[in-house]
Amino acid sequence: MSMMKICHAPEPGGPEALRFLSVERPRPGPDEVLIRVGAVGVNRLDAMQRAGVYPVPAGANPVLGVECGGEVIEVGAEVRDIAPGTRVAALLSGGGYAEYAVAHWRHVVAVPTDWDDVRAASVIETFCTAHETLFELSRLAPGERVLIQAGASAVGSTAIRMAQHVGAEIVTTTGREEKARRLREWGVPHVLNYREVDFAEAVREIFPDGIDVIEDFVGPAYLARHISLLRWRGRLAFVGLLSSGPAEIDVASVLTKMVQLRGFTLRPHSSDEKAQVVERFRRRWLPVLASGEIEPAMHGVLPFDEAVEAHRILEAADNFGKIVLRL
Template sequence: MKAYLAMQPGGPESLRLIETDKPIPGPEEVLVRVAAIGVNRVDAMQRSGAYPPPRGANNILGVECAGEVVGTGEQVETPSVGTRVIALVPAGAYAEFVAVHYSHTVETPADWTDAQAAAVIETFCTAHETVFELGRLKPGERALIHAVGSAVGSTAVRMASLRGAEVIGTAGSTEKVAQGLSIGARHVINYKEVDFAEELLRIWPEGVDFIEDFVGPAYFSRHLKVARWLGRITMVGLLSQGASNTDTAPIIGKRLSINGFTLRPQSIAEKTAIVGRFRDIWMPELSAGSIAPIIYAEVPFEQAEESHRIIEENRNFGKVILTI
């Protein structure tokens, strides 16, 4: 089969399409013929050498895909051969075939394209776990969600709005500010034009109940400033690097809760629970059309390098998909 590796750490040009053996599914795995692949920032980080795959995973890029089950392990009852599925994988999605634990798959709705299916599972699982499970966001509360143009950011905005929260977001262009407002954010701040914390406190002087943090150290002190009493912060990315020289007294004084989240290295059992929540809570909403993935571009599999350039240049609003 064909698959993508980063032969050595580097830019998008370091991606290489190789011929390798088709995986053999284990006893609790299914073999999926891949039709579409969700492109994520974690893929670019792995390619650049900043995020190695979890122990035991192969070096083929990609953490989510959609396709058809073409083989099953001896202990698998469902999904059966011929079923179209969405799959969450620790590695290996940038390939014509991938083996995945059966409990990390969700049946694709009959009226969905494979590109639609490939756009949801990693993004919706991450957004739900960070905003609602760790962030405990409730109706009527106020949330700061950064990077509203990113796949997870745009999903988190729509989820929070759908559940009755008020959202203030950040974006780096006038176009993305407008797009963020169009998907449910009450306010969107262009962080390249103003200090987002000062502007947020001008709009909402009492601050926010929840913060979805993709940035890390560079924003940490400002997050402590804008978080209100009993506020929650979920750290889900590190777009900035290094240490944060921050007065941590507000954590105690406001009784703040700070959690970290990463999906990829979690155990089979943990991911089974996460996928289960996605299936039970958000698949009905997705199937009913109450919420839908935003797809920025569908890129042919042979042009994976371009898909990474789109992500790294922040051109996208929503998801980038590779199609086979």
């Protein structure tokens, strides 16, 4: 019996609830590949799952981790176009905080030969999420105005890079001046510190007639102000929930401005839907990343054994961009 180390949260709690355990190594199913994990991305949903506030979808692996970079070492009988030895980035239903993980073969992409596993693990979940919310749901077009909340977060900073790439006008928020400074160094023209100004009033001063798209990581606490900022046929995508509870909606505003409100979470997608998401990433953004046209923000790389510290950094919002654990 081949064994491996995993990191999981047997009981809900803070970062200190994480535990390491030795378990049997998985085997791939007919349509799956087995990956020797070299690095795993740390995402807010990992922290939410660990805390017991993110229900694991039915049938998903309950071990933390929804993306990884590594090497395929075994393939199922129905797998096509991927051979052992291929280095990949993979979306996972769970199980990434482990030395080995299985993924559906259509949920992995071969990465450029000059990428290491850390680079592979740092991009696929954030780029898939940002693409689906900005472009598939919100249909952001060149020249349109977009408000991206939490601009220093992993997905927020990725959304900024994408919006810059297509030539959108960007407003973003952050709660720390050092993060605001770095975002300005990126060339973001309008960076608001929400601890110092009312972001909605500031946005109205910049764009009195409103904005087209909002990438919303906050949820109920900001919803009324977000709807007030959207102009005719404005679009809002709920990407996260940094606040909780009910929210009041000005339905008249939604109706008269023909506003669209859409929610998104990647993990519960069906296998076919997730394969389509991955394919859109592979076609549109992997070449841009490989060429260096977009350089994503990387906060830091920690050893796998320091997963507790990685979660502490994430929960304290000390990160600018992605946190990755290296195995």
